[in-house]
Amino acid sequence: MKIIDAKVIVCSPGRNFVTLKITTDDGLSGIGDATLNGRELSVASYLTDHVIPCLIGRDAHQVEDIWQYLYRGAYWRRGPVTMTAIAAVDTALWDIKAKAAGMPLYQLLGGKSRTGVMVYGHANGAGIDETVEQVLHYKKLGYKAIRAQSGVPGLEKVYGVGRGTLFYEPADSSLPSEHDWSTERYLLHTPKLFAAVREAVGPDVHLLHDVHHRLTPIEAARLGKALEPYHLFWMEDATPAENQESFRLIRQHTTTPLAVGEIFNSIWDCKDLIQHQLIDYIRTTVVHAGGITQLRRIADFAGMYQVRTGSHGATDLSPVCMGAALHFDLWVPNFGIQEYMRHTDETDAVFPHAYTFEDGFLHPGDAPGHGVDIDEALAARYPYKPAYLPVNRLAHDGTLWHW
Ligand SMILES: O=C(O)C(=O)C[C@H](O)[C@H](O)CO
Numbered sequence: 001m002k003i004i005d006a007k008v009i010v011c012s013p014g015r016n017f018v019t020l021k022i023t024t025d026d027g028l029s030g031i032g033d034a035t036l037n038g039r040e041l042s043v044a045s046y047l048t049d050h051v052i053p054c055l056i057g058r059d060a061h062q063v064e065d066i067w068q069y070l071y072r073g074a075y076w077r078r079g080p081v082t083m084t085a086i087a088a089v090d091t092a093l094w095d096i097k098a099k100a101a102g103m104p105l106y107q108l109l110g111g112k113s114r115t116g117v118m119v120y121g122h123a124n125g126a127g128i129d130e131t132v133e134q135v136l137h138y139k140k141l142g143y144k145a146i147r148a149q150s151g152v153p154g155l156e157k158v159y160g161v162g163r164g165t166l167f168y169e170p171a172d173s174s175l176p177s178e179h180d181w182s183t184e185r186y187l188l189h190t191p192k193l194f195a196a197v198r199e200a201v202g203p204d205v206h207l208l209h210d211v212h213h214r215l216t217p218i219e220a221a222r223l224g225k226a227l228e229p230y231h232l233f234w235m236e237d238a239t240p241a242e243n244q245e246s247f248r249l250i251r252q253h254t255t256t257p258l259a260v261g262e263i264f265n266s267i268w269d270c271k272d273l274i275q276h277q278l279i280d281y282i283r284t285t286v287v288h289a290g291g292i293t294q295l296r297r298i299a300d301f302a303g304m305y306q307v308r309t310g311s312h313g314a315t316d317l318s319p320v321c322m323g324a325a326l327h328f329d330l331w332v333p334n335f336g337i338q339e340y341m342r343h344t345d346e347t348d349a350v351f352p353h354a355y356t357f358e359d360g361f362l363h364p365g366d367a368p369g370h371g372v373d374i375d376e377a378l379a380a381r382y383p384y385k386p387a388y389l390p391v392n393r394l395a396h397d398g399t400l401w402h403w
């Protein structure tokens with residue numbers, strides 16, 4: 001089964017997406033997500049200029065060999081652009097392999113390990129009352145797990161608080177917009193938020209929170225401790241993770257479970273965190289961590305240390321990534337949870353998909369492959385629009401901080 005064509009489709013149905021489509025000589029085609037928020041065209045170029053020429057004529061069934069060929073063959077290893085490009089190829093090839101077998105992808109991975117994929121939704125509000133209201137709204141929609149983010153008094157724009165109720169889109173400007181930040185205000189506010197949310201929602205709903213890399217390890221330890229009475233499912237990205245060792249300090253002070261990894265692109269980024277049991281959930285995704293082939297390796301390694309998966313699933317990960325992720329989630333033995341930020345109707349129309357939401361769970365469906373397609377004619381009606389993620393500055397003196 002030879003690869004005869006591969007092309008990159010860039011479109012912007014509400015937000016930018018990059019999709020790779022691979023076609024074989026026996027008429028099968030598969031697609032992979034290649035979206036890297038705010039840096040989309042770098043991956044498109046990496047694929048078009050450097051990867052696609054090397055794919056033509058290869059056997060589409062050799063998923064592992066092609067992965068190694070692209071990873072080792074580039075000489076320059078890892079990095080978000082490279083690994084997103086490799087992920088797109090890998091996802092498209094798994095899609096083709098499953099279609100050739102006439103099976104949904106989860107069957108090829110080892111079959112179902114559960115009846116559905118528990119997801120968490122995003123509730124956010126300008127203040128505590130509005131956030132509580134949103135959490136209750138998500139509960140009513142059937143969600144078993146809800147992430148809560150709220151504006152902080154005295155700060156104008158805070159991570160996680162966007163427009164609308166079901167959709168959140170941080171890449172909101174043609175040049176990076178500027179947010180302001182005060183750790184002290186945030187640390188005073190957030191325990192009050194979770195006291196109110198837990199009180200309103202009761203003991204059974206899982207609650208999650210994303211710190212978005214904004215605290216130092218000792219500050220994160222203080223927050224984790226303060227949140228213990230509200231028994232969070234996880235506290236995410238408590239501090240930047242370039243130095244994996246820094247999580248040891250947080251761990252020594254709090255029993256609040258820790259989740260990390262949405263910006264990781266290889267198993268090496270999480271090796272120490274997993275091996276030393278410094279985290280509880282690993283958030284690497286299909287699209288940014290080298291596809292199903294490497295994600296499977298990360299999950300198996302994590303399983304040895306009782307670390308479970310909790311893949312990133314924000315709106316900048318296309319429905320193609322979501323479809324592939326759900327097959328992975330249905331199979332992976334050490335599954336924890338899947339993030340689910342709904343896409344807009346425009347996005348869903350461009351990417352028709354087999355997955356469905358019911359009562360807090362997503363189901364990948366039983367269509368052969370990963371079950372997500374792209375309507376190329378419709379995609380062509382939404383040309384690329386430059387859009388950046390914001391930056392963050394300390395409110396008191398304008399120092400550039402982590403966003
Ligand atoms: O979904 C999350 O947990 C995020 O942190 C979302 C990120 O800000 C977003 O995906 C950046 O592209």
Ligand SMILES: [Mg+2]
Nearest residue numbers: 210236237262
């Ligand atoms: Mg996050």
